[in-house]
Amino acid sequence: MSTLVTRPRARRHPAERRSWLLTVVVLLIVAYFLLPLWWLAVASTKSNSDLFGSFGLWFGSHFNLTRNLADVFTFADGVFLKWLRNTVVYAVSAAVGSALLSTTAGYALAKLRFGGRNLFFAIIMGAIMVPMTALAIPTYLLFAKMGLTNTPWAVILPSLVSPFGVYLMRVYAADAVDQSLLESARVDGAGEGRLFFTIALRLLAPGFVTVLLFQLVATWNNYFLPLIMLNSPEWYPLTVGLAQWQATAQGGTGAQALFSMVIAGSFVSILPLIIAFLFLQRYWQSGLAAGSVKQ
Amino acid sequence: MSHVTTRSRGTARHFQQRYGYAFIAIPLFLFLVFTAVPVVLALGTGFTNYSVIGRAKWIGLANFRRLLADPFFGVALRNTLVYTAMYVPAGLLVALGCALVLNLKHRGVTVYRVFFYIPVVASTVASATMWYWLLNPTHGVINVVLGWFGVNGPAWLYSSRWAMTAIVMMSVWATFGTNMMLFLAGLQYIPRDLHEAAMIDGAGVIRRFWHVTWPGLRRTTFFVLLLLIIGAMQVFDQAYVLTQGGPGNSTITVVYYIYTPGFGDLRMGYASAMSFVLAVIILVFSVLSNRLTGHDLEAAS
Structure with missing residues (x-):
């Protein structure tokens, strides 16, 4: 750990003192961020009595992971599997839709000249600053008028476009697509459609993946929107279903037996996103970088 | 052709x-x-008394007037501001601190980055089922570890004094990864020569931070601050899953309170009035933070 702060040309004594202090701070932070995850991994292997009876950061007397997983997937006729399927459908359609729409809109804002461009950008900024949660009630009323509450559309449609995604793609496109390249292709007679599909789209790929992942995570984890829009459990995503299990377990009256199942269910619900993130993290980082720094 | x-x-x-x-x-x-x-x-x-069942009647400013006198809305607003006042600085400091440490060239840093990011992809609901246990006054890891050092930990979620702090602890944990990434990205754009020049001039770590790093991160800081404030003003999931607004209404937030009359009692007119007020408050905060950092987000490229 001491190599952390020993940099070339730094004076020696203060550097060593700092390094000791810094190491402690780093260890505390690492504990703060990693121990809860470790706890979850360990707890999902525990039986219900071990959850209450054994130390949280180490395994209990029984290794109960398979039993817990079986409970998760078979409880109430396998409703968890339905929730998982719903979550995948909502998150994937929102992510793909949002990435496509953000890419075209971001490209248009950064690279095409047309009247009303600035007005459109102002609308996006407004949408970032007055986010959906604050407007949940009127959005619900709107969907109720259209007869779309308690259908998957109520979750997918509002997630189809993210103002943050459009903003990010605009910044990314401004940088990634060379204006002179576009101009010379235009002089050569390439149409705007061909310019976008053959030249720009490839250059915009990292931004596209960033928005895709961003919206995948946001929709996968969205709780408030599906909570207000859906009322039959068969349409629930994982978040709403798990929260309901947790509430039942917390409610007591013998339902505490559900706790080990809720914890294993939470563990299962996180895994797909961790895997997606690990595979695509290179893109994710470079895309986010553009959005926050350059503007 | x-x-x-x-x-x-x-x-x-x-x-x-x-x-x-x-x-x-x-x-x-x-x-x-x-x-x-x-x-x-x-x-x-x-402006109406719409309640899903029956016809809506125009009642003018009655909902807004009632809002001003509603003690619960006052409590919800105060709790939300308390949450914001704790969450925004804590989230900013932790994210910036971690980014500064991870920015030093060091073996294993990439692994830390990936691990630090995992809480972000965990949903608030999954995080809440976790922290519900970590924060348990008797079996919870936090109080057990505090006990090793002779500290008698508070009842956290069961204490009206500590419940909001507990929710902030969980929220910072759950969201700091994104902000850390943004800061890390921002740090890449500060020219190395600036640091080296300052070092040659004999500037120590702290002076280098104030005169080189901090000004260089201005845009990123603004952006992170905006995301933190907008997120904080809408806090709901944690309070709904972990404490149901309790104990003693200490964790009722504005969105939580909008949800209750709206979907609990179907008083949509009143809930809509509150939604509008919240939207305006968030907009004002966004514009203010925009002004304060002296950075106009719309004046782009």
């Missing part, structure tokens, strides 16, 4: 216009439907 090469500048402009509008048509439509229409609808419904 010959007609293409002789195409006038005006026609090229015309094509750009057409593609421009085609490319923004769907997003524009969706933004209007899901942002502009709800704002108008919130204001419109806010």
Whole structure:
């Protein structure tokens, strides 16, 4: 750990003192961020009595992971599997839709000249600053008028476009697509459609993946929107279903037996996103970088 | 193809216009439907006593007047501001601190980055089921470890004094990864020569931070601050899953309170009025933080 702060040309004594202090701070932070995850991994292997009876950061007397997983997937006729399927459908359609729409809109804002461009950008900024949660009630009323509450559309449609995604793609496109390249292709007679599909789209790929992942995570984890829009459990995503299990377990009256199942269910619900993130993290980082720094 | 090469500048402009509008048509439509229409609808419904069943009646400013006198809305607003006052600085400091440490070239840093990011992809609900246990006054890891050092930990979620702090601890844990990434990205754009020049001039770590790093991160800091404030003003999931607003209403937040009359008692008119007020408050905060950092987000490239 001491190599952390020993940099070339730094004076020696203060550097060593700092390094000791810094190491402690780093260890505390690492504990703060990693121990809860470790706890979850360990707890999902525990039986219900071990959850209450054994130390949280180490395994209990029984290794109960398979039993817990079986409970998760078979409880109430396998409703968890339905929730998982719903979550995948909502998150994937929102992510793909949002990435496509953000890419075209971001490209248009950064690279095409047309009247009303600035007005459109102002609308996006407004949408970032007055986010959906604050407007949940009127959005619900709107969907109720259209007869779309308690259908998957109520979750997918509002997630189809993210103002943050459009903003990010605009910044990314401004940088990634060379204006002179576009101009010379235009002089050569390439149409705007061909310019976008053959030249720009490839250059915009990292931004596209960033928005895709961003919206995948946001929709996968969205709780408030599906909570207000859906009322039959068969349409629930994982978040709403798990929260309901947790509430039942917390409610007591013998339902505490559900706790080990809720914890294993939470563990299962996180895994797909961790895997997606690990595979695509290179893109994710470079895309986010553009959005926050350059503007 | 010959007609293409002789195409006038005006026609090229015309094509750009057409593609421009085609490319923004769907997003524009969706933004209007899901942002502009709800704002108008919130204001419109806010002037009525609409309650799903039965007809809505125009009642003028009654909902807004009631809002001012509603002690629960006051409590919810205060709790939300308390949460914001703890969460925003804590989130900013932790994210910036971690980014500074991880920015030092060091073995294993990439692994830390990945691990630190995992809480972000965990949903608030999954995080809450976790922290519900970590924060347990008797079996919870936090109090057990505090006990090793002779500290008698508070009852956290069961204490009206500590419940909000507990929720902040969980929220910072759950969201700090994104902000850390943003800061890390920002740090990449501060020229190394600046640091080296300052070092040659004999500036220590702290002076280098104040005169080189901090000014260089201004844009990133603004952006992170905006995200933190907007997120904090809408806090709901944690309070709903972990504490149901308790104990003693100490974790009732504005969105939580909007949800209750709206979906609990179906008083949509009143809930809409509150939604509109919250939207305005968030907008004001966003614009203020924009002004305070002296950075105009719209003055882009």
